[in-house]
Amino acid sequence: MSCLSLQLGLLLAASALSPIAAQAQEICAADLNGNGDAADPGETASCLATQSGTWQCPLQQALCTVTVTGTYACPLGDQFACEVPASGGEPTCSPNPCQDAAATPIVEEPPISDPGVPADGAVDANGNCTANIEIFSGRAMRCRPPGLLDTFQNCCKDKGKIVKDGMGSSIGSIGTKIAVAKAVFTGMKAAFTAFKAGATAGEAAGAGAHAMIAGIDPTSIAISLAVNFIFEVLLAGCDQEDMETGMLRGSGMCHEVGTYCTASVLGICIQKARGHCCFNTKLGRIIQEQGRPQLKVFNTVGWGTPKAPYCRGFTPEEFQALDFSKMDLSEYYADIEARTQGQLQIDMKDRIDAYMQAIGK
Template sequence: MPLNFSVNFSRLGPGNTEVSFDLVAGTFSTAQSGVAGSVPTLDYDAICTNGHPVAFSLAQVWDAPSFTQSPSTNVNRVVVQAPSCSNNLQGIVRLEDNSGSVVGGYQVSGSFEFATTQETCSLTTEYGCPLGGGYSCMENSSGTQQCSPNTCVDLDSQPPVTEDINTDMFQDDGARASDGTCLGQMLIFSGRSMRCDKAGVSTAFQNCCKNTGKVLADDTGDSGSPTQAITQLFDALTQGKSEYEAALAAGAPTLVASNLAANKATDVMGDYGAVMNPVAMAGAVVDYFTQSCDQTSTETGILNGSGFCYEIGEYCREKWEFVGCVQKSKSYCCFNSKMARIIHQQGRSQLNTIGGFGSPENPDCRGLTPEEFQSIDFSKIDFSEYYGDLVPDTQAQMTDKVNDGITDFFNSAQ
């Protein structure tokens, strides 16, 4: 719908005045003292979601109610910077006193009028966009219904193009000799390609890559159960969610329900040998299950927040014809422990057989072969980030735990 508004300023003459104003904040500022003014507060999203221009209409005399002196008619009113979506609806105007008087006793004033288009969705029997039926209503960042920046798409006749990464993980299922020795290719510290969805159509425009804090911890980085910790994490969250919803239904306060959910999820993960932070787990259960985050995004967000993942980059996971990318995602290589991630992140650069971690669309998270593992100079690996998790152990104990963890990982793959 059309939106007309004005910004008004006045100061007692003689002299010129320049004023900066912010239509989003509804404020103004100037180097001169004694300036009276009024600035409206506008909804940036309602105007700028579809990039509507803000057009200057006219400038005229303004009689400020706080002054008893009359406004001068010998004023040149100049728009130095027009407000626009590109400058966050901020403008600058100048009032030039052309009276030639040195006595004063009059107002140097101006009313600057602008016009634009504001998109709001009015609630009658249902939300309806004033741009027409080709647009739907959606919540903006302030929770107000506004017109979507994209026209509606018939996904039956124009199916979306989805490009997802392969999140399968290498399994310990190769052929073995009678004595249990692996007959195939051994891989040490294998990772898993994972992704989380940014705000988009698949997440109801919620950010599923948010960091909820450190939930998982490993104090040796061994191979006994962290793989299960990755694959069973969603099961723990699901059971935590059930506990949370049951507690709320029984009338428990949110804080109590969160703690019960955290305890349940922690118990489940404890069955797989993972060390967890109950407070962070409570936040994870509530945050992810009150948003539209899928299993992969949930697992990735928690593992990444715990320091188990290396971020590779961003890619478009879903595209709509005539619209473009409607769902962006971040891809990662996630490992069974923080120590495994550190070894991969710093050790791969020493090898000429594996290189980097692939591309965002096709991550390379394979484990290290025994030959690659033995080729790494561990004296060049900085484990200080991992040592922080081992406090209050002594420096010698920290070093022993790191060395024992590496040895255990290698020996378990024999």
């Protein structure tokens, strides 16, 4: 059984701790489902004080039994001590010991923080691009499913299509779509910065939404969904990259590469993350998914690893070599066909409302 201890405050970051609980520096964790880590809900718990001044893990806790000699014995094994809870009651035991939190530091992987390929590279005197050209390039990103460090909230939860892909002539150019992706990043950063500075979740959400629509066509962002999304993830303990990935993921712009461990103690994973390649458009993600198998250069590296997704775009030569007749673009066509006249009218209303919000009227 894998066990470890951590700072109690990490587990209860959003809760008001009592004076007794605030002194508790031990928790325990156990791989209850046998998958090799303790990152799933219910596999980490704060240790409970006992009348003898020790701590006991509540995971797999059992009542002690009375022996023929009148003493207590742990049904899980004699090696586990029977202790009376500090609150009173029958003696209990647990197979999962608590350890000193100060002696078990958390080893945490930082966010991926991939800025992606700059939209504008260096040019020569004649205006020719001197940098490498990448078509439908993406960014390596991650979001965290429920775990200890995000207070068991799902920071990868889809909240609907917030970033709109393909709004007619108003967002027809690649440059504008890149601007939309940049706006998402700017908005998430603004919201997270405001929240850390003491703003309420609502105020931070408003700041993030305002930053997202500043300088771009506001109809490319579903403002009401964006505000609700930012508000929810801030209260859930998600960080800036969680927020950005979740928004793009829910909008169909991300390819999930896989899951990896992003935080551990004593070699035991306590928090997982999902690595993605996220693109400026949903169409870009679809073409990447169906174009890569056609090119030998991607055969060995594929999408990289969950911890280090490989998200580069196609070179002009690679893009010209793609056979679009072998691609299934029905997912993208379905989105276009589903746009009824009523939805187009709603988009126009969103355009007007968002613009009025942007100018403060």
